[in-house]
Amino acid sequence: MSQSRYARQMVLAEVGAEGQKKLAAARVLIVGVGGLGAPAALYLAAAGVGSIGLIDADQVDISNLQRQIIYDSADQGRDKVTRAATRLQALNPEVHVAAYPSRLTAANAIEIAAPYDIILDGSDNFSTKFLLNDLAYKLGKPLVYGTILRWEGQASVFWAPHGPCYRCLFPEPPQTYVPSCAEAGVIGAMAGIIGSIQALEAVKLIVNGSQTPVQGGLEPLLGQLLHLRAQTMETRRLALRKNPECPCCSKAPSEIVLRDLNDACDTAVSQEIPNYVAAELSQGNRWQEFIPLDIRESQEWMGGHLPSAHHWPLSKLQEGHLPELPARSKPVLVYCQSGIRSRRALQILRTAGWQNLAHLSDGFGAWRGPVVVS
Ligand SMILES: [Zn+2]
Structure with a gap:
């Protein structure tokens, strides 16, 4: 491991040589390499996160380039995960990158996610967000959540033993009309901000270690929803409560059955x-x-x-x-x-x-x- 590559973060008391070793040993799965996943992947690779998984079924489209900064104009029409993996390896050859050019489904989710320590939600649809929540809870892994729409964004960390899960907030997918980013629009830098916050939260979780979520002054957004409104740059931190009747985390992890939701809600980003x-x-x-x-x-x-x-x-x-x-x-x-x-x-x-x-x-x-x- 090149010490000088990570010198600027190793000098931080909370990281040091010990934290850098934890980063090198860490495995993070990024689900969706779009507006959120792209900046998150770049920062995690740059920080020396030892193993990064990228899953996304899409190809690069010219309309992605406004915010998905891991891609170039020449990448149009090519598989996102392949291009993103190449970019990450060029950025940091010390990092191992696994690319899954498919969609995460109830059928493949456990096999793909099991080897990873942390799941980072870079998805833009409710179907994947609910699947990820149930998957993370079933496997006992922290889920670093993010969502963006227009000029606003939200981030949180759901890790059921240490706080509420996504379904404590939203028990079921919305049944009503909600505009998607394609319809409502999104500002590119907002994707960069929220994706970077997700990378930051993943780094905090890794440096803290799996057994001690709050230690050394690094407090991940467990049980907290960060809301940023870029028009006025107002931020709010909402304390989230565990719902005793939550359809997910009120059950034992072994009882959770993963399922794919109706694609009708796939255009929705937020209810x-x-x-x-x-x-x-x-x-x-x-x-x-x-x-x-x-x-x-x-x-x-x-x-x-x-x-x-x-x-x-x-x-x-x-x-x-x-x-x-x-x-x-x-x-x-x-x-x-x-x-x-x-x-x-x-x-x-x-x-x-x-x-x-x-x-x-x-x-x-x-x-x-x-x-x-x-
Ligand atoms: Zn819950």
Whole structure:
């Protein structure tokens, strides 16, 4: 191992020679070598992560190059994993790279992921995100999660023995319309930021070691969801709670059966509707396509709420009383003040069998659209 290659990180007290050895021994599987996976792979190879697996079934398209910085214009039409592996080997010949030019499925997931210590989610579809969550939980491995849409991004680390899993947050894939990056757009640098955060979290996990997730001042985003809003550069860290009724981590790992989800949800990136998207829907006269459901308490409701909203406080939901809404054929858009209580309300409604749900991820507090006072 070349000491000088890693000198800038080995001088850090938290890394040192010991941490560098851990990095050299570490095995990270990157699922999806796109906007998130590309920067993550480059930084992990550069840091000397000894074994990197890349899985992706796609070929490089010219529209990828705006954010998938591991590829060149000359790579168009070629397998992503092959090109990415070549690039990583050129960057750091000390690293072993395995390329899997296929899609991760319930059938191949265990065999591919088993040899790795950490799984990094570079996917852009719900089908893979839910499969990865169940896979990581079943195998007891940390999952470094990331997602991006437009000017916003989120990252977290799900590692069930040390915190909640992705399904604690989202028990099932969304049943309602959510725009994809292809439809809604995404800024390239945001992919770079969130993918780099994922690489950073993987390095922290490796240096900390598998048995001690919080040590030496390096605290991975376990049980924390980092949200970055690039328009204003606001960041929020939401503490996530373990859901005792989680369809995944409330069971024993051996009971988890991996399954491939309906491809219908494959275009979705997030079931959360940020306020600016909701405002655009409103301006585009598509507001009538939703049933807004305000789950704040009466005082908050009386201070102002969304037009045509129904009011049903979370406290009633938690007592088991469900609202009666007209025409549930439309998606119900749940909202609270800041987007936290509405997540809980979604879980309750889903458990009660409701489908076609979405929520305002920034809450009424950040709402800049029309408001009525009753
Ligand atoms: Zn869970």
